[in-house]
Amino acid sequence: MGWIGETIDSIKSLQIRQVLTQAVSLGMIVTSALIIWKALMCITGSESPVVVVLSGSMEPGFKRGDILFLHMSKDPIRAGEIVVFNVDGREIPIVHRVIKVHERQDTGEVDVLTKGDNNYGDDRLLYAHGQLWLQRHHIMGRAVGFLPYVGWVTIIMTEKPIIKYILIGALGLLVITSKD
Amino acid sequence: MHSFGYRANALLTFAMTILALMCAMASLSDNFNSPTPSAHVKVVNINRFQKQPKGNDEVSMQLNISADLQSLFTWNTKQVFVYVAAEYETPKNSLNQISLWDGIIPSKEHAKFWIHTSNKYRFIDQGSNLRGKEFNMTLHWHVMPKTGKMSADKIVMSGYHLPDEYR
Structure with missing residues (x-):
């Protein structure tokens, strides 16, 4: 029996006051995670401060499952930067490098062309039909930092949802049965 | 417990x-590393210089690129992405940046190189402003770390001219 037996015993011996304490501590964990995420959004100015690389189009720099930290500042976009952009009609953001920039004299608007390091041609085929350039509003942020492999957790969880539910269930049980 | x-x-x-x-x-x-890279880009020949039917100028050129980027590599460097871009100003655009060539340097041994190439990406202007245009060549590098912060910088080389007439 051992660990499992202890767990069941501790669930049986729950008191109402203890249940409330556990609920509060669970709530604290959830809210602090939310606070950290929202704070990151404020600091980086990007609506999703962390993205997971899903394709191999930037290899060998970024592989599938790597994590990128984004930053969205007022600084103008320049060639060579790695940007994350959303194309109209596509849900999944793309991480590619800027290879051409044309910045307007009067309005300061930019026309940007991107390309994946590992792709043969530029991205005009990925853009919406007839679209030649990306504008500022397509761009969600530029990549400033890099962490390898960590993103595999999210990739596995989105592709095999059962693992996600098992993990959430196990963590929930652990929080409920913890006694300090 | x-x-x-x-x-x-x-x-x-x-x-x-x-x-x-x-x-x-x-x-x-990585902050303790203060790199001292050097680069030289030479336009050897203008292969083609035309106005497209749509009205945009297009140039095709031969380039000699030599660079020594060995000092950029530290033990946390996965690769260095290097590219050469032409930068110029036109009445319509305050800045035009066109990548002409790029490459991935996987290790320090490959970081000192010399290459003779034609432009990898098409050099097309937005409009017809390239005749007699003075432009800057910039060699940029983008250091991709094994983990952590990415960094980038460039060397600007000025004094390049495009021919006065189409050919």
């Missing part, structure tokens, strides 16, 4: 903390 779950949890948390700390230290150690 000393159940299996607690011990596993403590071990995992400790391992994660140490790993995160080591990643942060590796990234910070």
Whole structure:
């Protein structure tokens, strides 16, 4: 029996006051995670401060499952930067490098062309039909930092949802049965 | 108190903390490196210089690129992405940047190179402003770390001219 037996015993011996304490501590964990995420959004100015690389189009720099930290500042976009952009009609953001920039004299608007390091041609085929350039509003942020492999957790969880539910269930049980 | 779950949890948390700390230290150690790269780009020949039917100027050129980027490599460097761009100003656009060539340098041994190439990406203006245009060549590099902060910088070389007439 051992660990499992202890767990069941501790669930049986729950008191109402203890249940409330556990609920509060669970709530604290959830809210602090939310606070950290929202704070990151404020600091980086990007609506999703962390993205997971899903394709191999930037290899060998970024592989599938790597994590990128984004930053969205007022600084103008320049060639060579790695940007994350959303194309109209596509849900999944793309991480590619800027290879051409044309910045307007009067309005300061930019026309940007991107390309994946590992792709043969530029991205005009990925853009919406007839679209030649990306504008500022397509761009969600530029990549400033890099962490390898960590993103595999999210990739596995989105592709095999059962693992996600098992993990959430196990963590929930652990929080409920913890006694300090 | 000393159940299996607690011990596993403590071990995992400790391992994660140490790993995160080591990643942060590796990234910070890059700051101690002050690189001194050098580069030289020469336009050997203008192959083609025409106005497209749509009205945009297009140039095709032969380039000699030599660079020594060995000092950019540290132990936390996965690769260096290097590219040469033409930069110029037109009445319509305050800045035009066109990548002409790029390459991935996987290791320090390959960081001192010399290459003779025609432009890899098409050099097309937005409009017809390229005749007699003065432009800058810039060699940019983008250091991709094994983990942590990415960095980038450039060398600007000025005094390049495009011919006065189409050919």
